[in-house]
Amino acid sequence: MKILFYNWVDYLDDEKRGGGVTVYQRNTIQAMRAEDGISCVFLSSGISYDVLQNGPRWERIKHGPSEDRDIRFEIVNSGVLAPSHHSFGDERQTTEPATAEVFMDFLRKNGPFDVVHFNNLEGLPADVLKLKEHFPETRVIFSLHNYYPVCPQVNLWHQERENCEDFDNGRKCEQCLPHQHDTRIIELANGVAFNLKKRGVRPGTKMFDRGFGPAMRLAGRAVGFYNRRIRKGNGRQTPQVASPTTHSTLLRKVERSHLKFARRRAAMVEAINTHCDKVLCVSDRVGVVASKFGIAPALIQTGYIGTQHASKYSETSPKSTLTKPDGTLTLAFLGYMRHDKGFFFLLDTLETTPADIAARINIVICSRLLDQHCMDRITALSDRFASVLFADGYAHNQLDELLSDVDLGVIPVLWEDNLPQVAIEMHARHIPLLTSDLGGAQELGNTAEFTFKADDSADFIRKIQAMLDGEVWLEEYWQNAMAPYSMDDHLRELKDVYAQPARPIALMASATPETNEDDDAEPIEDPFAGLSDEEIEAAELRASQEG
The missing domain is CATH 3.40.50.2000 (Glycogen Phosphorylase B;)
Structure with missing residues (x-):
């Protein structure tokens, strides 16, 4: 059995981003690789950017620990920034053809895979879930470690102060984050870090800090110059959401931004219901929340995470x-x-x-x-x-x-x-x-x-x-009390899920269940804690998700 695991950050990340999901991903891969008849490959995306080359590409990870270099890959220059709050509400989170095609190319060149297990979608467009259209025998598994598909802030935690139980058709999303980052600053920060790390300068070292700080200050001034001169000089404000009409390249559709958040949630839920074979929830409560927001109950299965502390x-x-x-x-x-x-x-x-x-x-x-x-x-x-x-x-x-x-x-x-x-x-x-x-x-x-x-x-x-x-x-x-799951317990359940036959495309769900947002349940994890209000400082700190 050949398995591809995906998460937005490398499970051996020097900066230890990704919180508990990263720990889980590392433990799972190490345990799976010890099993006879199982081979694993890992892919990440959304944080490595190359300031010298444009366009997304996949490649073997060339930085960080030398461990597992044979199975660790990443998409560089993804059209979808990760983690999610760095590209909050960006419509490329649902559709970004160039990145989706690079992902499919990775599957073609490194597969075929019996299972593609997404431990997140941050860093990729949801369109990649359509992979079964190209690889009908591949089983697509999606684990819900957070609520990213229904919440671009991932935690259903509104304005960092309250449990979000109803997004008001996207209107609450418009005012959710107290501070939104300039994506150019984030990409530049990631680009500076990526190129330092490729040259063997690892985060946490004095050399990295001395190189990263000055480079970011220069990058910040460049972006600030762009904002002041270029944007200001054109004398116009860009609509919150704009896209070409089907009839003219001169006229652009203008609409309220809350509609893009409503579309995002609907598109994410539909993509999961239509293309996934199973949605694994790390607790029963997660399944309740997921079904409330439209994930098909027939796909949901509780899969408690194994822990090395179970002994x-x-x-x-x-x-x-x-x-x-x-x-x-x-x-x-x-x-x-x-x-x-x-x-x-x-x-x-x-x-x-x-x-x-x-x-x-x-x-x-x-x-x-x-x-x-x-x-x-x-x-x-x-x-x-x-x-x-x-x-x-x-x-x-x-x-x-x-x-x-x-x-x-x-x-x-x-x-x-x-x-x-x-x-x-x-x-x-x-x-x-x-x-x-x-x-x-x-x-x-x-x-x-x-x-x-x-x-x-x-x-x-x-x-x-x-x-x-x-x-x-x-x-x-x-x-x-429930006895904690060991890694062996969890692996046994995972392998049972992996061994089930893939759903034929003709039988895949095509409709999204109705949601009832007046029901009880839902909230989120704050990926923003510890971030500075200053854009450059925020880019330098680049917060990790807890899970």
Whole structure:
């Protein structure tokens, strides 16, 4: 069996972009390559740009680690920038013939493939899903690690402040992002980085930083000159959406920009329903959200991600009680200091927790520090809580030490977080989880007493108080709990999915199910956290997606 895996960023990326999806892609490829009778190829697209050559092309990856060079490829100069917020709402996300043709050429030259598994579509036009028209025997699998097909911001997280349950036919998308990047700056940044990396100058080195910064400043001034002189000089404003009419090259169609967002969602959903054999959702909740927005339920299958931490489940055992002998409870937050992840909701809630409850809680926070203000707020908690411990980021091999005294993990997400890796990592160590009612983390414990209403501090505090008062029993939690999937478990399910026959083109779905956006469900992951408001700084930081 020959499998092509796709994600927008290389799974061995020096800059560690792509968050949990990158980790998952690396683990999956390494595990699959160890299997007899399976060969793997990997392709990425949307971040490598060559300032010296125009037009998209595919090639073997020539930069970064030397590991797996025989199977790692990329599309250079893709017409679709990745990640998605770098080309927010660009209609090339659905149709871009030149890039689609390069993708098809890659399949012809490196296939035939039994399976093409998309772990994302960012960096490619959705038209590439039509590959079965050229390769009818190939099985097309699409994994939903985020909500990119129905949300160009990918997280259904409106204006970085609220769960997006209805995009109002695209009108909410018009005002979603607080800052939209100049795509020329992004392409120039990617071009500078690409050419430095090809010459062996790797990100994180002094030489890279010294080369990248000055080059970007020059590029920024060039684009600024273009904006001031060329655009200003023509005395006209470009319509928000414009395309040639079928009858004239002089007249151009002008329309409100929200219509392009409505078309985007409809086109993405139709492409998936029409051309994919299976849509794998990393939790049941993701499937609920996907079907709400039009993905055909018949295509949806839950496929929990395997984790290398699954072995911890057999190596550890549940504690007998949630509280320690002194009556205190140690709760832990791991992850990003981001609004959508619920970090600031948690801070706000802890700051308003009644003193008698706070005095019985030990706090553990393991998160890369955002700024001094966050540190000041964390430090101030020590006046009221039994203790406060903080780690400014962490490595996975440090988790056992960091979590050794933790009684309860907290997953307070404010969006439909597909299934956070940190939740799986704590759960695998028999640490029960208190989760919001959004996203897939709640499925790990599957116990109402350990779920609170998202963004509801009062409900959160009620749940904690019940635990402190001995009204919540761990026996019920672990009876309901789902054992974490190992990589072997996940690979077994993947291979079963891959082995099924491809849907004949004649039987592929041609209609998109009606959606009901008044139903409950949906949100998103904030790929924007940490980006500067300055265009050049934003290009230099180039944020990664969490998944």
